[in-house]
Amino acid sequence: MEKMLLSLFLIGSLLQISLVAQQNAARVSSVLIKAGRLVDVRAGRVLQNQGILIENDRILRVGPLAEIERQASPATRVVDLSHATVMPGLVDCHVHILLQGDVTSADYDEQLLRESIPYRAIRATVSVRNALMNGFTAMRDLGTEGAMYADVDVKNAIARGVIPGPRMFVSTRAFSGTGMYPLLGYSWELTMPEGVQIVDGVENIRRAVREEVKYGADWIKFYADRRYYMKAGVLHSWVNFTDEEMKAFVEEAHRLGHRVASHAMGREGIDAALRAGVDSIEHGYGLDEELIDRMVRQGTYWCPTIYTGVYVAEGRAREGRPIYMTMRDMEAKIFGVAVRKGVKVAFGTDAGAFPWTENAAKEFAFMVRYGMTPMQAIQSATITASELLDATDDMGAIEAGKFADIVAVANDPTQDITELERVRFVMKGGQVFRDELSH
Ligand SMILES: [Zn+2]
Numbered sequence: 486m487e488k489m490l491l492s493l494f495l496i497g498s499l500l501q502i503s504l505v506a507q508q509n510a511a512r513v514s515s516v517l518i519k520a521g522r523l524v525d526v527r528a529g530r531v532l533q534n535q536g537i538l539i540e541n542d543r544i545l546r547v548g549p550l551a552e553i554e555r556q557a558s559p560a561t562r563v564v565d566l567s568h569a570t571v572m573p574g575l576v577d578c579h580v581h582i583l584l585q586g587d588v589t590s591a592d593y594d595e596q597l598l599r600e601s602i603p604y605r606a607i608r609a610t611v612s613v614r615n616a617l618m619n620g621f622t623a624m625r626d627l628g629t630e631g632a633m634y635a636d637v638d639v640k641n642a643i644a645r646g647v648i649p650g651p652r653m654f655v656s657t658r659a660f661s662g663t664g665m666y667p668l669l670g671y672s673w674e675l676t677m678p679e680g681v682q683i684v685d686g687v688e689n690i691r692r693a694v695r696e697e698v699k700y701g702a703d704w705i706k707f708y709a710d711r712r713y714y715m716k717a718g719v720l721h722s723w724v725n726f727t728d729e730e731m732k733a734f735v736e737e738a739h740r741l742g743h744r745v746a747s748h749a750m751g752r753e754g755i756d757a758a759l760r761a762g763v764d765s766i767e768h769g770y771g772l773d774e775e776l777i778d779r780m781v782r783q784g785t786y787w788c789p790t791i792y793t794g795v796y797v798a799e800g801r802a803r804e805g806r807p808i809y810m811t812m813r814d815m816e817a818k819i820f821g822v823a824v825r826k827g828v829k830v831a832f833g834t835d836a837g838a839f840p841w842t843e844n845a846a847k848e849f850a851f852m853v854r855y856g857m858t859p860m861q862a863i864q865s866a867t868i869t870a871s872e873l874l875d876a877t878d879d880m881g882a883i884e885a886g887k888f889a890d891i892v893a894v895a896n897d898p899t900q901d902i903t904e905l906e907r908v909r910f911v912m913k914g915g916q917v918f919r920d921e922l923s924h
Pocket of ligand 1: 579580581627835838
């Protein structure tokens with residue numbers, strides 16, 4: 486009996502010791518990354534043989550490896566990426582995690598009519614995991630497309646460590662006016678689900694903005710236009726809201742400390758969204774020099790979503806919407822002009838409009854083909870994206886104080902931008918989610 490008590494006591498003490506050890510480990514976790522090449526996005530250059538010292542979820546110090554190594558403690562774990570290129574985690578500023586591809590309107594209607602919101606949320610958990618494994622450590626979701634506030638739930642599940650995924654900035658339900666967004670074309674005696682929150686009139690808009698913020702929206706997103714058509718070489722569109730209505734979205738969101746993204750394709754839509762003072766223009770396929778100059782003056786960001794334009798063009802043309810081919814080709818021409826004039830281009834792909842099995846990093850190669858240097862394309866997905874998200878204290882560069890959101894590729898992406906389609910190391914908040922590179 487005594488023996489048994491003694492052994493119980495011993496087991497108890499051992500358990501206690503291991504618990505204390507675990508708590509100590511949880512208190513400070515220290516990691517040193519040896520970076521053979523480090524992309525310094527602020528200076529726009531690639532540095533050799535750098536060290537990154539990480540404590541828990543944030544970066545403590547960055548500098549020449551020999552210097553940083555001296556500051557590491559014996560308990561510091563080393564991640565050897567001395568043969569790789571290390572860079573800040575990528576940020577996609579335009580995604581729809583609750584959508585799984587909508588090349589045709591049948592694809593879209595199918596998801597809203599045959600998939601429950603819980604089922605779509607389950608699929609979204611796979612979308613966000615794919616994105617993280619591809620190197621995206623933060624994303625802005627611009628509309629749940631009928632799935633209500635499920636983006637807030639996915640965001641919370643990621644933030645609480647329930648599922649792996651990027652840091653999420655969400656806009657819950659995008660806004661449009663009555664009759665201006667799918668589902669459309671069904672018998673009038675049916676009450677169909679809406680892909681957006683329908684709202685008309687200034688006072689209703691103010692209340693609807695407050696309501697979305699109440700349920701967790703970080704961003705407010707509205708559709709400025711629809712019914713795109715060409716006339717005399719100009720992409721025109723029908724505007725969805727009056728000036729007073731659009732200004733109400735922006736005023737109310739800003740008053741509550743939130744930013745506004747506007748889907749705007751044609752000249753009239755972009756023009757109206759800029760008059761209202763939105764923070765970002767989404768797609769903007771119909772941009773021209775005059776609109777570009779206004780964006781530069783106003784400091785408006787542009788999310789060009791090139792890859793989705795390319796991905797959906799032919800399918801939508803076959804479906805009877807050939808305008809998408811024209812819009813794709815127009816953007817190829819105007820992109821370089823916007824870059825030269827100094828528009829703040831924030832990397833955004835519209836992932837979800839193409840399936841999540843596609844790697845959204847394919848966008849980079851188009852940005853370079855259309856007129857950016859590889860470094861500019863990298864900056865748009867890191868430093869510029871973090872500015873748009875008002876998150877420069879936390880992300881966008883590998884600097885002391887920011888989250889340890891770090892990715893790595895085998896070769897130098899400033900030499901071959903497609904290297905970003907082959908991210909092989911992913912760390913978010915100091916936690917390694919993927920590593921096929923370190924030695
Ligand atoms: Zn979109």
